[in-house]
Each structure stands twice: as C-alpha cells, then as structure tokens.
Amino acid sequence: MPLKSIISSGNDRLPSAIRTLLAAAGLSAGLVLAAPSGAVAQAQPVAKPAPSSSPNSAPNSLAKPGVEAAPQMVPGFWDPRRRPERPDLSRLTVIRFLTETDYPPFNFTGADGNPAGFNVDLARALCDEIKVSCTIQMRRFETLIDAITSNKGDAIIASLAVTPQLRARVDFTDPYYRAPARFVSRRDAVMREVRPEFLEGKKVGVIAGSAHEAYLKAMFTDAELHSFPNDDALRSALRRGEVDFIFGDAISLAFWINGTDSDNCCAFSGGPFVESRYFGEGVGIAVRKGNDLLRQALNWALFRVWEKGRYTDLWLHYFSVSPF
Numbered sequence: 001m002p003l004k005s006i007i008s009s010g011n012d013r014l015p016s017a018i019r020t021l022l023a024a025a026g027l028s029a030g031l032v033l034a035a036p037s038g039a040v041a042q043a044q045p046v047a048k049p050a051p052s053s054s055p056n057s058a059p060n061s062l063a064k065p066g067v068e069a070a071p072q073m074v075p076g077f078w079d080p081r082r083r084p085e086r087p088d089l090s091r092l093t094v095i096r097f098l099t100e101t102d103y104p105p106f107n108f109t110g111a112d113g114n115p116a117g118f119n120v121d122l123a124r125a126l127c128d129e130i131k132v133s134c135t136i137q138m139r140r141f142e143t144l145i146d147a148i149t150s151n152k153g154d155a156i157i158a159s160l161a162v163t164p165q166l167r168a169r170v171d172f173t174d175p176y177y178r179a180p181a182r183f184v185s186r187r188d189a190v191m192r193e194v195r196p197e198f199l200e201g202k203k204v205g206v207i208a209g210s211a212h213e214a215y216l217k218a219m220f221t222d223a224e225l226h227s228f229p230n231d232d233a234l235r236s237a238l239r240r241g242e243v244d245f246i247f248g249d250a251i252s253l254a255f256w257i258n259g260t261d262s263d264n265c266c267a268f269s270g271g272p273f274v275e276s277r278y279f280g281e282g283v284g285i286a287v288r289k290g291n292d293l294l295r296q297a298l299n300w301a302l303f304r305v306w307e308k309g310r311y312t313d314l315w316l317h318y319f320s321v322s323p324f
Contacts, residue, residue: 077175077282078306087296095134095294097123099155105318106159107138118318119157122176122288125310131300141285145169148288155287155294162281171289173298174280176311180272180323181212182250184238184257187267194270199223205234205243210294212247231256239265250323258321272324 003021099119100107110116115136127134137149144156149169152158162172183194183204191198200222206213208227216225226243228234235256238246246253250272256262276282285302305311 002114010143077177078303080307084296084300084303086300087130087293089130089132089297091128091293092132092297094154095123095127095132096133096152096154097136098144098147098156098158099123099136099138100144100158101138103141103159105270119159121314121317122311123155123157124304125305125314126298126301129304130297145286147272148286151288154291155285155298157285159283160286166286169289170286171291171295172284172286173295173302175284176302178274178282180250180274181215182249182253182272182323183245183247183251183269185245185264185269186238187240189244189269190267191269196220196222199245202245203243205237205246207231207234207248210248215273215275216247216277235262239263245269251319254321254323255315255318 077168082111099115099117102108103117105117106119107115107117115138119315120136123134123136141158144158144160144165147153156170158173160166162175166172185191196219199220202223203226204216204223205226205228206216208229213225213227216223219320226237228237231248231252234246234248237243239262250268253268257266257268285298287298302311
C-alpha cells in the first residue's frame, strides 16, 4: 500500500500499521508520556502482559534472548481527576461520522462491505455512550475536510493529526491517540530501558530527514547515527546486524515486528517516547468550526469509553503488539 503523505512534510494525518509513519515523538530523557492539554497521558498495563526480563535486572541490562522487554501497554490520554462535564445531549439527534476508505487497521471495508476498523468501532462506542443514532460514511481522505465544512457530515474520525493549519478550518476534540516513537533491537539484545547514556557508541538507524532523526540528533548525541532512505532499508539493516537499534514510529514497527517481513528477528527496546514539540498534538476528532456542543459531547463520551475499559478492549483487539 503506497504512502499517501508524511507528517514531517506537512501532511494532516497520522500513520497506520501498513504505511510508513514519520510522526512520533520522544521525551527528553525519560519514558513518561507527555500529557496533552494538561491531561495525564498514561501507558496502562493490561491483562496477559508479554514476558519481560527479570525485575531485578539493572535498567540497562539485556533481556534474555527472544524475550520482549515491555509488557503489553494501552495508551490513556485522560486524567481521572479532570472529568469532563456532561453537556446537554438532548440537543443531539444524530451524528454523521466521516472516515477514510482504506487505512487499515484504523479504517477499511469489512468482509460484509460495511466500514470497519479501530476508528469505526470507536465512533460506534461514542454513539452508544451518547445514546444517539450515528451514521458512518467512508470517503477519500483528501475530501474529508471539504465534506465537513460543506455540511456533508458532522465529525471526522480518520486518524486526523491536529495541526495549526487544520485548527484554522475545523475544531478538534481532545487527542484519542498518538503515534509514539520507540527503539527496536534484535531479540538477543533487548534493553528494558533506553536512555541517552545507554546508547553511547551504539549504532542507531533512523530515516533520513524525519522527525525521529531530528530528535535523536538533539537528545541522543553520543549515539552513532546511521540514516537510511526508507523503512525497508532501515529494517533490513537491523535484521542483518548492521545497526544495534532502529528508531521510528511505534505503530508501524509493532506490525512489522509481528509480521512475516521481520522473520521474528526483533523486538521493542525500552518504552514509548512522546513529545509534542517535535511531532504535534496527536490525533483528534474534527468537527465544524463553532460546533462546541458536539465537540464537548464527544470529549465527554471519549472519557466515558476510556473509563469503562472499552477503549482498552478496542486497542487490544486491533494491536496485538502494542506500540506503547
């Protein structure tokens, strides 16, 4: 599936598991997720964690061969101490969601011919929470903004990245996911934690000209950076042992790790990195400018869906290897 557009080149969407993603982020030296809009962004442990190395291991010790370093995690961008107020939902009678046609696993056409995917199921969960009828129409990605501004829909849920340019045309809910950045190593050299000092002298591969490369140059100054023109070249270098780590978008890397192309060579090292200064504000649901009632209703419903565990269920259903 071809890459349609790239965040670092001014694109307005975040990556899927299939296409190359260049929008993710890192934290200055830690592994705590940055909180959007004052909320606490958390990576939450869930049931049936993946095996990890001994809890007594030193932070920079290597895990046993073939063992993934981190447990299965689910992102949470909502602060239980900042519960949104319930708006007057009686004024909502229907929500016309717009989404994209072909962006698996977030949006795609199911076997029955109906819209399917993480975004689609989340939209249905929000409608259930608000207790309102909803429709979901699939359109080409490049037509979505014009469609909503011309009143052909009420809300866009299509992995739309929040940018200043789009904020001038539409309003956004709070972020409901981000694309974190992570390090990947060969399975016999997994690290439980990755800090700048741990990678001194290590060969780290990254896509040339990407936000990931800019972050590494700023924060991991003692690592030996190796730039590659594309994902295939980057991942092949790690499989062949030409670099010790690669750094990139965790969502696409999660599907590569779990797919046949990786030949079971590699696993995540350390945890996720999120930094809005490098990679934007995350993904939100877009509504028409000034539609505060719908925006507030969706924010309230997003919090409720997360609070009840339905967001976690959806995430685990679509992401067998968590990018967090």
